[in-house]
Amino acid sequence: MKKPRLIVFDVNETLLDLSAMKSAINTAAGEPGAFENWFRTLLQFAMAESLSGPYRDFGEIGKHTLEMTFQNLGKDLHREEADQLLGHISALPPHPEVPAALKKLKESGYRMVTLTNGGLRTHKQQMQHARLEEYFDVFYSVEAVKKFKPHPETYNYVLQSEGYKPSETMLVAAHAWDILGAQRAGCKTGFLKREGKVLYPGGIYPDMVTETLDALVYQLTT
Amino acid sequence: MKKPRLIVFDVNETLLDLSAMKSAINTAAGEPGAFENWFRTLLQFAMAESLSGPYRDFGEIGKHTLEMTFQNLGKDLHREEADQLLGHISALPPHPEVPAALKKLKESGYRMVTLTNGGLRTHKQQMQHARLEEYFDVFYSVEAVKKFKPHPETYNYVLQSEGYKPSETMLVAAHAWDILGAQRAGCKTGFLKREGKVLYPGGIYPDMVTETLDALVYQLTT
Incomplete structure (x- = not known):
């Protein structure tokens, strides 16, 4: 694979660890599957909103x-x-390997940006709290295009803002539907197989698949 | 509420009972939440496919x-x-109250059609197996427009085919995202609060909300 020049990172679950939020929601609900149910329902309704009509935060x-x-x-x-419970989203820690991996990637000269379904204000709080701000050139939120990922306009917005071709760009994400959308926008993809995450067999196999970010960064920097 | 003239029914879970399929999948997976996880993931990827690109069955x-x-x-x-396991979908029984409720609705003069995210061939098998064929004027599948519900084109396809205005039409469904889509297409809505189903607080409150179809039909026929 010819290496990309721009790396676009998904945020929640990909860079940030939602375990503390998961425990808090499961405890409050008194049900070990509550967080998982909520997060799937959240994604389902974000997609349903973007499929059926106007944008909502x-x-x-x-x-x-x-x-x-x-x-x-x-x-x-x-x-x-x-x-x-929802306030946890602004104060999540990064997954343990993330800061050092991002530092290494930055030092090797890649342009690095984020693209999240979350609102920009919350996203900036997240990055500040997780002390990841310094590694990124720009933070992008889909609220600028009023469609949620995996709508093609969300990826095209970053590509156009950045001035890179899809083939020069890699999306890194822990969600198979995000990988599918980026592939359809023509981007390279890196799938982080975080705990409980599996690929969608209906998509193309990603350019890189690793369990942690440092393993993916190793491939990008050697 | 001024009564509708055309009633559009969602199919899976709304008219047909997926319990047997649920047990079969949970038993095969050795996990009591497997069916629920699968069905949510199925809906998520159906929406992701329609948000991001071409249609897939x-x-x-x-x-x-x-x-x-x-x-x-x-x-x-x-x-x-x-x-x-997936073959169960063609051979589901109706929920117990459904045949008599549909019969009553038909006899009172409503025009009745279905609209399903499933393929038309499978859908016809379902209706034949459940002995519900005789109550419907037309069976519709979203495959005709190559978008999944809740994309507005799916509801508009039925409205245009039938020649009814949105305000003359009611969608009956057990899924909050389907209700949301129909509302945004301008239709009246009837929500069947089947076991485990709840409304989306981001939508308008439906015109009718009942736990079973006969209670909804009672409101439409008195």
């Missing part, structure tokens, strides 16, 4: 779907508790 | 996502077993 869809998850379990969810 | 996405579900559990899924 990811945080708002997050709140609506958390309410659904609790309702489904027959549990009350008070506004303060919802805000407290 | 629902049955094919069903097979790919069942493979993902098993892989995630560290279980092998042989082709024959996948075919056998």
Whole structure:
């Protein structure tokens, strides 16, 4: 593979570790699968919103779907508790190998940006809290195009803003649907097989598949 | 509410009972949440496919996502077993109250059609097996427009084919994202609050919400 010049990173689960948020939601719901159900429902409704009509902020869809998850379990969810649980999203730690891997990638001369389904303000808080700000040239949120990933406009927005061709660009993500969208926009892809994540057999096999970011960075820098 | 003239029914879970398929998949996977995970992943990838690019048959996405579900559990899924598990979809029973409720609705003069994300051939097998054929004027599948619900083209396809205005039409479904899409296409909506189904707080409250079809039909016929 000819190496890319621009690396676009997905954020939640890809760079940031949602374990603490997962425990908090599962404990509050009294159900070990609550976080997983919520996160899938959140993604489902983000896609449903972008398929069917106007844009709505990811945080708002997050709140609506958390309410659904609790309702489904027959549990009350008070506004303060919802805000407290969802507040975790701004204060997530990076996965342990991420800072050193990003540093190495940056030092080897790649242009590095993010692209998240989350709102830009929350995303900037995330990067600041996780102390990852210095490694990125630009932070991008889909709110600029008012469509969620994997809509092609979201990837095209980054490609056009950055002035790189799809073939010069690699999306790195832990979500198979994000990989599928980037492939369809013509980008190279790197799949991080984080715990519980599997590839979609309907997509092309990604250019790189590793379990952690440092293994992927090793391939990009040697 | 002014009563609608055309009733459009979603099929899987709304009219047909997936319990037997659920048990079969959970037993084969050795995991009580396997069916639920699969069905959510199936809907997620159907939406991701329609957001990001070309159309793929629902049955094919069903097979790919069942493979993902098993892989995630560290279980092998042989082709024959996948075919056998997915074959349940053509031979589902109706929910117990459905035949009598549809009969009553038909007798009161409503025009009744279906609209499913499934392929038309499979859908016709489903209706024949469940002995529900006689109650419907037309069976519609989204494969005609090559987009999955809740894309507006899917609802518009039925409205244009039938020649009814959105305000004369009610979609009946057990899925909140389907209700959201129909609302955005301007239709009236009836939500069947089947077991485990909850409304999306981001949508408008539906015109009718009942736990079973006969309760909804009662409101439409009195």
